Amino acid sequence: MSYQVQTPEASAQFINSNFIRKIEQGHVKEAQDQTSAFIREKLRQAAAVREIMVPEPISETEIDRDEHTDQPKVIVEKEPGSVATFVQFQGSGQRTWFKGKRYAIFFGKIESQRFTKSKFELMSYRSDIRQILSDNSVNDMADQEDAKFAELVTTIIALNAAQQSSGPFQSGTFKQSMQAMLNRRIPVGKMLMTKSQYLNALDLPATTVGDDIAKRHFDEGIESSQKLWGIPVVTTIKSDIYDPNKAWVFAPQAPNNFLGNFYLLQDATLFIKTEADMITFWSYEAPGLGIGNRLSLQQISFI
Amino acid sequence: MAQLDSKFDFHGRDPHVAAPAGLMTVLAVQGAPGPWGTPGSSGTPVAGSIPNGTIVVMNTTGNAIVADNASATTNAPCMMYITVDGDTDLDGAFVHKLTCIQGGTEFLLDPANFVADSYLPGDFLTCASSADAGKFRKAASTEQIYGQVGSEGYNATNLTLHVIIPQGIGPAKP
Numbered sequence: 150m151s152y153q154v155q156t157p158e159a160s161a162q163f164i165n166s167n168f169i170r171k172i173e174q175g176h177v178k179e180a181q182d183q184t185s186a187f188i189r190e191k192l193r194q195a196a197a198v199r200e201i202m203v204p205e206p207i208s209e210t211e212i213d214r215d216e217h218t219d220q221p222k223v224i225v226e227k228e229p230g231s232v233a234t235f236v237q238f239q240g241s242g243q244r245t246w247f248k249g250k251r252y253a254i255f256f257g258k259i260e261s262q263r264f265t266k267s268k269f270e271l272m273s274y275r276s277d278i279r280q281i282l283s284d285n286s287v288n289d290m291a292d293q294e295d296a297k298f299a300e301l302v303t304t305i306i307a308l309n310a311a312q313q314s315s316g317p318f319q320s321g322t323f324k325q326s327m328q329a330m331l332n333r334r335i336p337v338g339k340m341l342m343t344k345s346q347y348l349n350a351l352d353l354p355a356t357t358v359g360d361d362i363a364k365r366h367f368d369e370g371i372e373s374s375q376k377l378w379g380i381p382v383v384t385t386i387k388s389d390i391y392d393p394n395k396a397w398v399f400a401p402q403a404p405n406n407f408l409g410n411f412y413l414l415q416d417a418t419l420f421i422k423t424e425a426d427m428i429t430f431w432s433y434e435a436p437g438l439g440i441g442n443r444l445s446l447q448q449i450s451f452i
Numbered sequence: 453m454a455q456l457d458s459k460f461d462f463h464g465r466d467p468h469v470a471a472p473a474g475l476m477t478v479l480a481v482q483g484a485p486g487p488w489g490t491p492g493s494s495g496t497p498v499a500g501s502i503p504n505g506t507i508v509v510m511n512t513t514g515n516a517i518v519a520d521n522a523s524a525t526t527n528a529p530c531m532m533y534i535t536v537d538g539d540t541d542l543d544g545a546f547v548h549k550l551t552c553i554q555g556g557t558e559f560l561l562d563p564a565n566f567v568a569d570s571y572l573p574g575d576f577l578t579c580a581s582s583a584d585a586g587k588f589r590k591a592a593s594t595e596q597i598y599g600q601v602g603s604e605g606y607n608a609t610n611l612t613l614h615v616i617i618p619q620g621i622g623p624a625k626p
Contacts, residue, residue: 218541227494253494255545256546257543257547263466304489441494443495
């Protein structure tokens with residue numbers, strides 16, 4: 150996930166002076182090396198929810214106002230229900246005073262830690278620690294997006310046993326979950342699971358997936374497959390956020406949106422300020438997301 | 453000395469922009485409702501019930517609960533917080549967290565934030581109980597002091613109450 154930088158240019162240049170100076174002096178290779186000089190402690194990843202529900206930036210003209218608060222919201226209209234019926238030639242269809250349901254997307258703010266450092270201490274770092282922290286903080290915010298989405302999904306699934314499937318990691322289990330969706334007249338869009346769970350696809354036998362796929366998995370690993378049974382799979386390393394023993398099947402957002410909405414009042418933004426010898430920076434964003442169709446997802450619990 | 457291995461760090465937040473001397477903290481709401489709380493609901497996040505100006509305390513899981521003077525959780529000594537951004541508004545309904553200030557600031561309270569009474573500047577305040585939980589009321593002897601009526605006292609025109617909230621855990625009223 151990229152992010153904007155909101156700062157007087159001089160501040161960013163100052164913080165990165167060591168980095169920039171090397172580039173200006175022609176030491177591009179050395180400067181590139183600096184960005185990866187840190188020993189990583191854990192793998193960070195962009196938000197999986199952004200692959201399930203595509204975030205849409207919205208402007209102030211698209212915000213709906215409320216009589217009782219000055220906080221922003223977006224009201225999303227839902228498809229109204231309708232029926233048709235056979236009648237005799239003198240008969241007629243039922244009357245209806247139609248109305249379409251709506252639901253609202255509210256917004257919150259995700260903010261990283263506010264990082265502060267003295268420029269004198271910063272001089273002792275050979276790597277661009279600001280860049281590392283900035284990049285990581287954006288992915289930390291992505292974790293919060295995923296946590297909110299996982300919370301939402303868990304809440305919805307808990308309400309309806311019909312949206313819960315279970316079984317071993319094999320075609321029959323996935324088929325059962327997709328059939329459950331289709332039996333509710335909900336199309337299947339994407340699947341979501343952790344990478345560790347996705348690795349179980351390596352065990353799918355050649356008699357099920359075919360020799361070519363089994364051989365490719367053996368030679369190239371599971372990363373060579375982006376789909377299972379034709380359904381795109383979104384994988385995430387975030388086993389601490391998404392239950393690694395589960396997978397979820399979601400309805401698509403396009404061409405028709407059966408799922409929900411993910412809006413951004415502002416996407417991830419890095420703010421930097423300097424006061425005398427103190428440098429402070431942090432990242433923030435203002436997302437809002439919701440699932441407008443409760444029946445648009447199915448959970449698989451692997452046993 | 454391995455200074456860089458130390459886990460000591462700052463952990464507070466920058467002050468609230470309107471309360472620069474206050475200790476601001478953010479607490480999740482215990483038992484907060486969520487969207488799709490019932491199958492028939494629309495998907496709109498469900499608002500909570502803690503408005504701005506409510507006194508809350510922290511339970512043993514670190515979540516906010518409304519301060520109730522009848523409850524052991526608010527018996528003195530107890531650290532109390534005032535909610536400055538509750539979960540009745542849209543952002544609160546979405547995130548179900550409260551932005552709270554522990555003390556070090558002054559407020560004008562809405563009539564919904566305090567028990568009706570005759571308040572004079574200097575009166576000591578504590579939190580009320582039961583149906584009035586989360587509201588301010590005058591402190592009786594031995595009850596923990598949570599604030600004091602400020603110099604502007606009760607404004608009979610606007611129906612507001614000016615209060616000063618000190619930081620820390622207040623003593624019992626003599």
